[in-house]
Amino acid sequence: MVTSKGANLLEPGKTPAENISFLVFLTAVIKAVDEYADLLRLSVASAGNDHRLGANEAPPAIISIFLGDELTEIINAIENDTFFKSKKAQKMDIGATVLPHFFRDTTDRNRTSPFAFTGNKFEFRSLGSSASVATPNIILNTAVAEALSQFYDELKKSKGSIEDAVHKLVKKTIKKHKRVIFNGNGYTDEWVAEAKKRGLYNLKSTPDVLPTFIEKKNVELFTKHHIFTEPEINSRYEILLENYCKTLHIESKTLQDMLYAQFLPTLMKFSDKVAASIEAKERMGLKAKAEKGLVKKLDAAYEELFVYAEKLVEDTDKAEAMDDLLKRAYHYHDKILVEMGQIREIADSVEVYFPAELQPYPTYADMLFYV
Known part of the structure; x- marks a missing residue:
């Protein structure tokens, strides 16, 4: 966030004037993120990013702000009208206008x-790579402008x-x-409980978050600052819903094709x-105990996969027949995604037994080490 002359408004300064500016813009961002956390979550919502958030070094769906220990102590000192002592033993009288110079937290x-x-x-880290x-940027800039x-x-x-x-x-x-300020581990169950206690949004899925786009406070934000008209907001809401549904529809049809073909x-x-190996061994007077156990696993998996595949086809057709886009999105999230996950789990459990020459797709090892 910079001025027209390139001055960084979020650079902690060494003079009273610079520090006043820093505090104003810092608190404006804090206010904006807290009041419009639902929109920030919406800005990164997609079928793919729903899988990513909350794992693999990606942040959770709960929007919070990390300030670092020292800046958080300064914020607390301002709130409580107490003295702040930095690591370099500099004191700040909160009633005065001077914020002590402190080291940048570049450790990430x-x-x-x-x-x-x-x-x-500030770094907003919730975006997916695509x-x-x-x-x-539109949402964050508008929210800060409102603050x-x-x-x-x-x-x-x-x-x-x-x-x-x-x-x-x-x-x-x-x-x-x-x-909205939280410096701890965002992956823990304790943070989920604490965030709920604080009244923060926990919009885990795209169907959960998209309706916030058309809530009154958010429509008023965009129309006040002439970013979107109300019809434009409604059209974008429908486009986002349709995009989510189409993405999962394609994934479902692809999985069906992979299964059947x-x-x-x-x-x-x-x-x-x-089974042929079992017959051959039994003709030789061998028990083929391991093969019999394996063929039972394979047969059970085939039966389960076939049932789930038929159910997936049926539920996907039901989804496409729904006129209400939000209901369709929830149907894809609550049913289709669950069924695809169950199919994946069963398939993973048996494909480890396939010999290399029968593998229908490249294995993870093939993709990681031989591509």
């Missing part, structure tokens, strides 16, 4: 935070020194929005080979 310690302050900038940065607009309206009414007015404004904003025939072929 908390990979589980979706929105982290790293010295002189996502455009346009939507998060700054409210700050301006309040400050222009103030009497007395601007320093005192800013101090009161910053203190009030911190008190109201500090719930390749995996199930391969499973049957391998099962037949094992």
Whole structure:
């Protein structure tokens, strides 16, 4: 966040004027992220990103802000009108306008935070690799603009020194929005419970978050700042829903094709080979105990997969017959995704027995080491 002359507004300064600016813009971002966390989550919502969030070094679906220990202590000192002592033993009188210079936190310690302050900038880390940065930028810039607009309206009414007015404004904003600040591990169940206690959004899936786009407060935000008209918001909402449904429809149809055209025939072929081996061994007077156990597993998996495949076809057809896009999206999320996961689990359990020449697809090892 910079001025037209390139000055970084989130750079902690060494002078009173610089520090006032830093505090105002810092608290504006905190306020914006807290009030419009639903929109920030919406800006990164997709069928693919739903799988990613909350695992594999990706932040969780709960939007929170990481400030680092030292900046959090400064924020707490401002809120409580106490003295702040930095690591270099510098004191700050919170009633004054001076924020002590402190070291930038460039260590990037908390990979589980979706929105982290790293010295002189914020990083929004929830985007998937295929996502455009346009939507998060539109939403974040508009939300911060709204916070700054409210700050301006309040400050222009103030009497007395601007320093005192800013101090009161910053203190009030911190008190109201500090719930969104979290420096801990975002992957833990304790954080999920704590976030709920704080009243933060936990919008785990795309169907959960998309309806927030058309909520009154969000429509008012975009229309006030002339970003979108209400019809444009509604059309984008429908497009996002339809895109989610189409993505999962394609995934479902692809899985059906993989099952019927390749995996199930391969499973049957391998099962037949094992059964033939059992017959050959029994003719030799051998028990073939291992092969009999294996063929039972293969047969049971085939039966289960066939039933799930038929159910997947049926439920996918049901989804496409639904006129209500939100209901269709939830149907894909609650039924189709679950069924695809169950199919994947069964297929994974038996494909490990397939010999290399019968594998219908490249294995993970093939893709990782031989491509």
